[in-house]
Amino acid sequence: MSPTRTRLAVAAAAVLALAIPLAIRNADAATTPTTVKAGPAVATSFTPAQVLAGVQANMTTAKKVNSKPHINTMTRAQNVNVYQVAPGVYAYTSGLAIDTDGSDPDPDPDHQGETTWSDSNGKALGAHHVPFYVLGDDCWDRTSPCPHFFYKEHNMTGRQFALMFYNGKCIGAIFGDTQTANNQTTSDNDSRELGEGSVKAAQLLGIPSSGTTGGVDNGVTVVMFSGSSWVVNGTNANLNDNIQAKVQTALDSLGASLGGTPPTTPPPTGSTFEAETGTLSAGGTFDSNHLGFTGTGFANTANAVGAYVDIPVTAATAGTKTLTFRYSDGTSAARPATISVNGTSRGTLNFPITANWDTWATASISVPLTAGTNTIRVTGTTAGGAANIDSVTIS
Numbered sequence: 001m002s003p004t005r006t007r008l009a010v011a012a013a014a015v016l017a018l019a020i021p022l023a024i025r026n027a028d029a030a031t032t033p034t035t036v037k038a039g040p041a042v043a044t045s046f047t048p049a050q051v052l053a054g055v056q057a058n059m060t061t062a063k064k065v066n067s068k069p070h071i072n073t074m075t076r077a078q079n080v081n082v083y084q085v086a087p088g089v090y091a092y093t094s095g096l097a098i099d100t101d102g103s104d105p106d107p108d109p110d111h112q113g114e115t116t117w118s119d120s121n122g123k124a125l126g127a128h129h130v131p132f133y134v135l136g137d138d139c140w141d142r143t144s145p146c147p148h149f150f151y152k153e154h155n156m157t158g159r160q161f162a163l164m165f166y167n168g169k170c171i172g173a174i175f176g177d178t179q180t181a182n183n184q185t186t187s188d189n190d191s192r193e194l195g196e197g198s199v200k201a202a203q204l205l206g207i208p209s210s211g212t213t214g215g216v217d218n219g220v221t222v223v224m225f226s227g228s229s230w231v232v233n234g235t236n237a238n239l240n241d242n243i244q245a246k247v248q249t250a251l252d253s254l255g256a257s258l259g260g261t262p263p264t265t266p267p268p269t270g271s272t273f274e275a276e277t278g279t280l281s282a283g284g285t286f287d288s289n290h291l292g293f294t295g296t297g298f299a300n301t302a303n304a305v306g307a308y309v310d311i312p313v314t315a316a317t318a319g320t321k322t323l324t325f326r327y328s329d330g331t332s333a334a335r336p337a338t339i340s341v342n343g344t345s346r347g348t349l350n351f352p353i354t355a356n357w358d359t360w361a362t363a364s365i366s367v368p369l370t371a372g373t374n375t376i377r378v379t380g381t382t383a384g385g386a387a388n389i390d391s392v393t394i395s
Contacts, residue, residue, distance in 0.1 A: 132176025
């Protein structure tokens with residue numbers, strides 16, 4: 001079990017300084033949980049950014065599992081909550097304190113040679129070899145259902161798979177150790193804590209991994225998959241490989257479970273330019289809260305006549321080219337827009353409605369371009385502004 005962390009006092013003294021709804025109708029059921037089954041990936045893969053956006057969209061009060069907040073292990077603030085973001089899938093965001101426990105030796109004065117869970121050969125997990133996360137050992141409150149997230153009530157056991165997100169990175173991890181049990185009460189460490197992971201997990205996420213000076217105060221999202229099909233087997237020598245091999249399957253399973261439409265409409269062939277590389281008129285934002293986009297996001301203009309996005313593109317030669325916009329419009333009305341090139345209007349292009357905001361379509365128009373850099377402006381002509389623009393392709 002993870003011991004009292006003396007580094008927390010050090011961290012406090014040093015004052016260590018250191019996302020859109022998708023409807024999920026299933027309520028949490030502690031006794032007969034429904035799980036997302038591990039299986040073949042869907043035909044088109046979901047990206048970590050798309051899945052994280054869907055997870056964050058479902059971290060709402062209505063989906064909160066715990067009725068009492070957990071303690072952020074790094075900051076000691078009681079502000080960490082767990083949400084059922086999909087059937088059998090639970091997520092929380094916190095800091096990451098570093099657990100050095102297990103069969104790997106470590107100079108951390110709090111290091112213990114055992115972990116709660118072992119590898120498939122019965123050997124304690126090695127914090128330097130296996131990316132794992134830490135949950136409370138029991139229900140602090142001694143009531144059922146537990147007011148805090150208690151893994152035994154949610155079809156979870158040792159080596160339970162999770163996705164961990166931090167600062168643009170996504171890794172796989174397993175449930176490897178537990179926080180101090182209720183009968184080991186201390187002033188600063190108990191089973192209500194969340195936000196601890198192994199040395200290996202920190203290293204893969206790019207977080208300082210020292211057991212005494214490492215960790216981050218916030219920004220780590222852990223998404224846990226319940227059910228026996230998500231228990232990872234292996235030894236300290238190969239567990240990390242086995243864990244990381246499940247990452248894309250987990251992303252695809254969760255992306256589909258979140259109700260997103262897989263990005264089955266790929267960008268057209270040609271030279272493609274992402275809308276998020278451009279600029280928006282006042283009130284517009286570059287977002288990533290809908291599934292299926294390419295690049296790092298899409299352009300969402302303000303809802304107003306005249307709202308626009310400027311997208312810089314490069315043409316190898318001058319001449320008449322076809323601009324193909326990849327867009328979505330999840331409303332009940334089309335969103336026509338004026339298409340301008342280098343300040344000159346080249347006509348109005350209609351952007352018909354799509355099935356929802358996670359479904360992408362294309363619309364094309366022919367325009368003259370100069371050789372080199374050109375600025376393409378998409379300007380909404382109705383009160384809804386322009387459609388969400390993912391990219392533009394020149395052909």
